[in-house]
Structure formats: structure tokens, C-alpha cells
């Protein structure tokens with residue numbers, strides 16, 4: 001009975017030791033500070049792009065005779081016969097992408113950003129992160 005307890009205790013200690021070693025040798029973010037700065041700038045560029053997409057989609061929705069002062073749901077109900085439903089879907093996608101970009105930006109700013117693939121743990125390269133700042137998986141796992 002003690003024979004089974006002891007190896008388990010050793011296994012836990014070894015796992016803890018390996019975990020600490022992993023964090024020290026493989027930090028969550030493998031980017032250099034200048035790469036991280038380029039990445040941060042790219043996030044801001046993409047956020048700006050989403051803002052202009054959102055504004056343009058909203059103004060196209062307002063072209064359907066609404067002054068924009070109504071709530072979005074009311075606008076949708078009033079105009080759903082006339083509005084291209086794709087506009088609504090795209091506006092929703094742009095809003096969601098903007099929020100995701102904002103979350104990545106916050107993670108970078110607060111030092112908790114990780115470029116490790118959530119599936120295999122390998123670092124995701126700068127080129128892929130620049131292209132898809134909100135991705136959580138490497139190209140091999142996607």
C-alpha cells in the first residue's frame with residue numbers, strides 16, 4: 001500500500017518540477033519585444049480596419065430609411081424586408097472580430113499574451129499571428 005503511494009508522490013513532484021522547467025525554458029510568449037511591438041501595431045491597424053468596416057456597414061443599413069436613432073433590433077424589424085440580411089451578418093462578424101482583437105491587445109498590454117498553439121503547444125510564428133492576430137492554433141493544427 002505504501003509502495004503504491006510513494007511512486008505517485010514522486011510522480012507529482014517530478015511533474016511539478018517539469019512544469020516549472022517548461023515555463024522557464026518555454027515562456028508563453030516566444031516573441032522578442034520588437035516582434036511584440038510590431039504585432040501590437042498590427043492589432044491596432046486591424047482594429048482601425050474593423051471600425052471603418054463597421055461604420056460603412058452601419059451607414060449602408062441607415063440608407064434603408066432609418067435615421068440610426070432606433071435600437072438595432074427595431075431597425076432590423078423595420079427593415080428586414082428591405083435590408084440585405086448579409087449586411088446584418090457581416091456587421092455582427094465585424095463587431096465580434098473587433099472584440100477579439102481588443103482582447104488580444106489587452107493580453108499583449110498586460111503581459112499575459114501567449115503565442116502558443118492551444119492544441120499542440122508549439123509557438124505560432126509572427127507571420128501567422130500578424131495575418132490572423134486572433135488565432136489560437138498553429139497552421140499545422142488549423
Ligand SMILES: [Zn+2]
Pocket residue numbers: 117118119120121122137138139140141142
Ligand atoms: Zn498546433
